[in-house]
Amino acid sequence: MKKFIEKNLFTALTLILALALVFPALNVSAKNKEIGKYEVKVSYGIDGKYRAMKFVPVTVDMKSLEKDFKGEIEIRVPSRLPGSYDSYSRSVNIAKGESGQAIIPVRMPETDSKFTVNIMEDGKSVLEQKIIFSNGRVSEGNLFAGVLTDDFTSLGYLSYVNYGDIQSGRTGALDTVKLDIDNIGDNHLNIDGLDLIFINNFNMGNFSEENYKSLNAWVNKGGTLIIGAGVNESKTVKIIDKSLLEIKSNGTSNKSVKLVNDSLDLTLSSLEIKNSKVKIGSQGQELVYSVEKGKGEILVTTFDLGTEPLISSKDASEIWNKLLVSSFGDMRDKYKNGGMNYNYQTENLIKNIPVDKVVNVLTLAIIIAIYALTIGIVLYIVLKKMKKRDLIWVAVPTLAVGFALVIYLTGSSTRVNDLIVNQVNIIDINKDGKGQVKGCVGVGTKYKDDVTIEKPQNIVMNFMDASNGYYGMPEEQVLDKLRVKTAYKNNNSYFEFKDSNALEMKQFEISGKEEILPKIESTFNYDGGNLNGKIKNNLDSNINKLILVSGENVWDLGTVKKGEELSIDKLEISKASGVSMYGDELASKYVDVKYNKKGDVRSEEFKNITRYGNVLQMLSSEIIFNAESKLIAITDMEVDYGIEFGKKTLSKYDTTVLVQGSEIDFKDKDGNTNFPQGYFKGVVESTAGSANEDKHSGLIYGDGEMIYSFKVNDETTILNINVNKSESRYGNQGNKGSAEYYVYNYKNSEYEKIALDSSKEITLSNEIDYSVDNKIKVKVVLKDATEGQIPKLTIKGKVK
Template structure:
């Protein structure tokens, strides 16, 4: 055979090897069944989705061939070169000639243009199609609408810029777009229910709306004469107790300005009722037209009319009116930027690596071991063999001794790691005052051998594997299946002595709450705090600003006495934020320094992240630690060693003293960016803006209470120490005035409140600078001394 033939054979062999290696996983075949299996894909809602939250991928499978049983999956987590990290899948069985629709939930941040949907049978892809849809950034305000008329809330998509600076997308939803859990509904920020029959939803979907609202969602309940379509199941969420239907002759309270009123040519139908909680925003006589109240961490806005009813629906001022109304109703929640779960939990991701039983041996022991080895392998062995005149044995004994030492080191490591799987879970539990809790956790497991492993996480919520860059292939090695009550994650071909991690966010019900009976009296915060949760707590701290009280143990059902000194003038400062976080550490760790961070030292950084969005950390808060797992984690068919730790947080309610006096610390009041003359960039704890001005509204309204302000303490700050010009709005003259007219040494006294605090408890402050470059302005920090009475 000549040289040319050898080259041809060699090139053919190389081409064959490349072809085999280029198949999915190098081993998994691809046999696309053209014309037999057809896949149709719809992503998100109306093909739109956001990179935060769980995105529904609806797959329609038409089977024109033989019966098929396999896995339908969405490949996500693409990092280039047609390689993917995760297969989000559901097992499917499709008879010949049948059509089936399957919904697979996928983290929006991991969907890319290269993501695909495939049907796999016996490790062979028999059908495949790309995922298409329109991705929106995390800053987009996503508004879902459940309504009989799909055009009901289109005016919300045309809100004028200014007070609402985020882009707005209105999504017309159907019953099948409502997921089964509240966590999975987080793809949207606001949900409008108007003239929509909620009995078309199942119990899980109704519960999802409730849980989503209580966890921070913005819910609008409307419908006018059709109010019964929602009141049958969500009446308890409404601030108004609806009693029937009536009509009004005028809508004079719904106005933007005097030049553009709503003109009624006939009676206008509205639902009628009485305000049972919260605050009425607009009324006609005794009829509340709009009212809002807090439900957990979320808010519910009641609207007494059908949003699609004329002449309001086509009113020229409708979008401007709703822009103002949404700010009044939902405050800073409107402009909140949502972050991806991966970015929200990175301290937990890092803390999960620190498995207590996998501590690295002390360096001193290694030094001693290698010192003894060097002594024996060197001078000791040389001396003994020289005395016996057997120096040549060194060529055999030293290598053998090295092998024995290496086996010894490996054996010590193997004994330390054990023969079973080590599961380590770290988490944060944010208790609400309604018996619920929002949780975030990372579950890590360390494996002793190369194998396939299945991790099952119990409960409903949002689950996402945290993968490394080298865990990619065309057919992914991480397979995740979300069920209503649990999530299964299959890790295939896991290397021995390696770790895998999974992040989870859940809303827990019926976990109890921290009961507090606290009041400010004689320069101190005094009272009792009781642990009425299911979590036994240790290393507990109760803090108000820089004042901290430490409690070693707070068992379930037990109470402690609180006595914290306080000074109203002492504002929470941005540069004190980490000091406040450090107070949450167990006492024995506070003096250890930070040369080697413990898992607890990493975990407390979650507190800073949770407070950073408001830039305020003076609210009276309890932080404790529990060894109770946040999520039940099971590694199937394995011997498992479990270890868990969670940080439990709860804001503590402070009641007025006997004579009605009270102090509201920084963080109590909602601060909203209500307008700007220039485009601004949201930085979480404030904004950056070019030369121009920005306005903040500070809402002092306390639901169910009338507040008389004695002293209002204000602290303003800039990350780059820019000196901003400040003005305060005079509600009597309807104009801004110099800051110094309202505040002296950053304190507004009671004689100024009638002028600079509106009738519904609003303070408006404008900041301006004239520098050429962008400058930072933080959210103003406000605390109040005053007296309250029941409304």
């Protein structure tokens, strides 16, 4: 018997092993049975290179050998949810014997290197091909640059450009690839991984409207575009579309100019560029112009980038070192967050719906308690006294319906439709009243449901993902559940979510919309440390919170109703450490009052205060705040992006922030100008050792030194210089150790130590000794893992 059992067990195990070997082979055979009908070639990146944690263009070339093909090419990548994948697809129609191409931008997880290309017909995969990202990743320390030119060889020197501060170890290089118009295509995500794009000696008349839209969106998201003029200006700046850049050339002339070190004979274009400033050069000999566009920048050189004698000169590399080193830190920050503009504040704003009144748990408990007492005790006593206890069969259902109606009405403010759409909109308004709108939109379902979202063609809309970090072990997972599908159709796209959990907010970023809005009227004067002025709200909505920002100084102007005129009298600075830190202070104030019982959080003062704090923190990463004064108006103004949600009903919520320029008169009664602390921002000129600036906390860490350079505008004659330190995000808690502060004395050509602590500021005597061309330098020396605060200046002067 024993032998019989052992024999049969052995036979069973052998059969199981044979089946295990056979079935996978059958499965592979089934997946590949269509191979003979199609020829498929897959490549990724731009010229084989890509930037991790950004969108990567995947190019699929396909030939249909036996029949006409109508379907889609789908790329599947692991998502951040275990066992699930994200899909990116594009529809294709290929005639028998013909070839077609699809460029599909996908976002790969940081920890994964595999994706799958599926040829889909009638909703089924007829061919599957696994691809591995084996090489081509651009180093984090380098800038990824695309070069669009008819003469790539002449710009070969760009591959040898190195930049940065060697002493501090913050160095990098340009990692260049050759671009063509197909790379730019009709979707800015094709070039999402690029930090810079050079266009020189290339006929921009070949650009289509879709190419310009793609390039515009890329710049607005933070890209740096560099365009060469000079001898080939007829191919670039003379025919460039106004949607990208408003520029006019008044011809060229030959001049001997000094770019960095060498004097070179170059052909320069005489240019007029709207909203530009000269970045290198002087009046009559402008060399490089800069135009800020969204979060990005367009640089225009008045000379050609690929002609002699420039390309044989050391200046060819040196000028880019000079231009790019100032952008190095910002570009690294863009790389670290994946360029998706995703942060804690964004997530918090989208997930927390700004409902006017939330039902208090205590209120519900009281209603239920009253119901229980009424049904259980009161009703019995009343009916007993009336001697009509037989009415209980009528009274109980009646009371139940009545109390149910009370609960229904009590919770009516939180009741939602099929979809919840929660929008945070930022409108950056220029001098003409035209506003560029950027939005973060959350979409959630009332119940577990499928959702299809179609974006309008005139805006840019991308799915935002919090998963910039670890994804688990996707290489070993079976990916059998779709999380989100992004389908590119013609020049548009839509998003599909299967079995979306109730109230799970799907988050998107939106740009490319414009609004024409009335401006907020304002006049301000800063004198004696106080702000005075008048405001008139011309908007078609109330301003829930109005903030004035100048440099790093913040004034909270409160609430201004629609059409209201408000006078400001002797208002002190609310925060001298910037918009982000003031937003943090608002959120902290609410927490302090709520948990330390220092006030009533239900009062009007604290209504939506944490939301406004998060808005200001998010805003600081989206809008550049410099010496130009700006008004920030937080409103409930509705913005309609034209997004299609099918037949589903919506519950829509808007928090809209308007940012516009404003003017502050800094003159006192004696005619002197008084610029407050932080008006002129210090720029890190050089570092040594491991010293590092943390802009988020407002502190400096490490061992070594940092030199800050402050530039006061040329129209001001400096009368007085006060040196102080910024308040950190955590209060004045710097100097854990022995941070030392020095000011450079130009007369003696040396740094002088100053006794600076957080309780006072230092006034420099003989201010003329400490500034040359209105430039002042402060050095911070950190020893033994010191923690110090960033130096700030207060300047008093007069107009020249």
